[in-house]
Amino acid sequence: MRWALIEPLLDPAVESVLEIGVGQGALGFRLAERYRYVGLELDEAAFAVAQSRLRRGTVVHGDLDALASGERFDLIVATEVLEHYEDDVGALRLWRERLVTGGALLLSVPAFTDRFGPWDVKAGHFRRYERDGLVAALRAAGFEAVAIRTYGFPVGNLLEAVRDAVAKRHPAGGSMSERTAASGRLLQPSRATGRLTAGAGAVGCLLQRPFTEGRRGVGFVGLARATG
Numbered sequence: 001m002r003w004a005l006i007e008p009l010l011d012p013a014v015e016s017v018l019e020i021g022v023g024q025g026a027l028g029f030r031l032a033e034r035y036r037y038v039g040l041e042l043d044e045a046a047f048a049v050a051q052s053r054l055r056r057g058t059v060v061h062g063d064l065d066a067l068a069s070g071e072r073f074d075l076i077v078a079t080e081v082l083e084h085y086e087d088d089v090g091a092l093r094l095w096r097e098r099l100v101t102g103g104a105l106l107l108s109v110p111a112f113t114d115r116f117g118p119w120d121v122k123a124g125h126f127r128r129y130e131r132d133g134l135v136a137a138l139r140a141a142g143f144e145a146v147a148i149r150t151y152g153f154p155v156g157n158l159l160e161a162v163r164d165a166v167a168k169r170h171p172a173g174g175s176m177s178e179r180t181a182a183s184g185r186l187l188q189p190s191r192a193t194g195r196l197t198a199g200a201g202a203v204g205c206l207l208q209r210p211f212t213e214g215r216r217g218v219g220f221v222g223l224a225r226a227t228g
Helices: 002-009 026-032 044-053 088-096 118-123 131-140 155-169 176-183 191-211
Strands: 016-020 036-041 058-061 073-079 099-110 143-151 219-226
Touching: 002 026, 002 073, 002 099, 002 143, 002 219, 016 026, 026 036, 026 044, 026 073, 036 044, 044 058, 088 099, 088 131, 099 143, 118 155, 118 176, 131 143, 131 219, 143 191, 155 191
Parallel strands: 016 036, 016 073, 036 058, 073 099
Antiparallel strands: 099 219, 143 219
């Protein structure tokens, strides 16, 4: 459902992409088929899965420090990552330094502060975002928001309710960094359920279309461009 909103925002002129927080490679697989792709993933288990899935591009087990000092990209992609940083504006500024002049950032974050729940705690989230708050954080870090869209209603809302129920039964343990590392592995569908989840996702993509500007849904997909 995120991809349905991400894909129309991809600039065909983009050549190089850095993905921060690859997880198990679901998005990276698609990006690497289109662009010169580098992905960063801190969690060793998720990194191993992503590396096995991607047929093109490069996945690195590490953070921004693992990149060459002068390496810059046309586009940075970070889906469900920013909320894991206590200093989100500081993280955005570091990401901006890895963009070419006029480069862009494409990100997704969990939406609506009143929806913060057990799953957010379990996954190591510091916050959820309101639209204005996300725009303000981007601006403070030197970005100008181009588009902010809501995704997920109604299928994502149902899935989030299931995740919250699971998190209540199995509360968060470990440090924030440990929960963040594990978040990309939690409740991931198996190969055996691939067709089922793909079908549910296709239905979700259709149903969410009328609701991308409002407060229904579970997250935001945003495109921003570096200023200055």
